[in-house]
Ligand code: PRP
């Protein structure tokens with residue numbers, strides 16, 4: 001019998017809530033922490049623990065059928081991939097922030113400025129929409145340090161509690177997008193696995209209703 005392959009974040013902020021959701025919908029997983037793959041013992045499901053940024057490509061290639069992933073990552077790296085359900089956790093925004101002491105009135109103030117980010121596609125799309133040209137510096141983490149070390153005039157990164165911005169003397173100026181965990185689906189999912197996914201989605205909807 002066919003099994004649905006679902007990707008979840010290997011480690012990080014989404015992992016714990018993703019695993020809790022699977023548990024809440026009655027799926028029991030044999031969890032060896034070091035394993036990159038685990039099977040449900042009461043449902044036709046295999047869980048793959050993957051790096052966030054790799055998940056869109058795995059969905060595109062049909063290596064996995066579905067994923068629990070941040071909408072922000074899907075927009076950045078998998079704009080072509082559909083999601084079928086918002087999951088209500090890992091809420092955050094992708095925002096533009098500037099040093100507290102800098103003047104900022106509107107997006108035009110970013111013209112010719114240096115922006116540090118891990119979300120180049122998202123930023124480029126936003127700048128294009130607003131007819132602004134800027135100079136992107138792509139870095140993978142600790143983006144908020146960039147203005148303090150003279151690497152950039154502004155940053156675009158995830159804001160959740162706002163604590164990282166605050167600690168780095170940055171102020172959020174524009175929200176580019178709002179994000180939360182979503183259930184994304186591979187364009188190549190088989191009819192058989194789509195049936196399994198429908199069952200999971202139905203259970204998720206019941207659980208989310210109960211949480212609301
Ligand atoms: C994430 C993100 C922000 C921060 C936002 O970084 O890149 O820096 O969390 O959360 P906050 O608003 O609650 O402070 P993370 O700690 O995951 O590290 P990284 O940037 O090095 O990946």
Ligand code: MG
Pocket residue numbers: 141142143144157164
């Ligand atoms: Mg960070």
